[in-house]
Amino acid sequence: MILHYTTQFKKDYKKIKKQNKDLSKLRVVIEKLVDQQTLEPKYKDHHPVHFCCLNL
Numbered sequence: 028m029i030l031h032y033t034t035q036f037k038k039d040y041k042k043i044k045k046q047n048k049d050l051s052k053l054r055v056v057i058e059k060l061v062d063q064q065t066l067e068p069k070y071k072d073h074h075p076v077h078f079c080c081l082n083l
Contacts, residue, residue, distance in 0.1 A: 028061050 032040075044050065056070055 028063060030057070030061060 040050075040053075043053070056066065059066055
């Protein structure tokens with residue numbers, strides 16, 4: 028499988044790197060996705076967040 032990073036991913040990655048966050052967790056997930064392994068439940072998509080409209 029070939030990875031194609033989106034511009035948004037690149038920006039987010041750069042931001043995380045500048046914050047000195049641990050990138051090893053991200054690498055593990057990316058490697059699993061490349062190897063087409065199933066992800067653990069904690070890495071699954073979250074439920075959609077609903078926003079309400081506020082009249083200001």
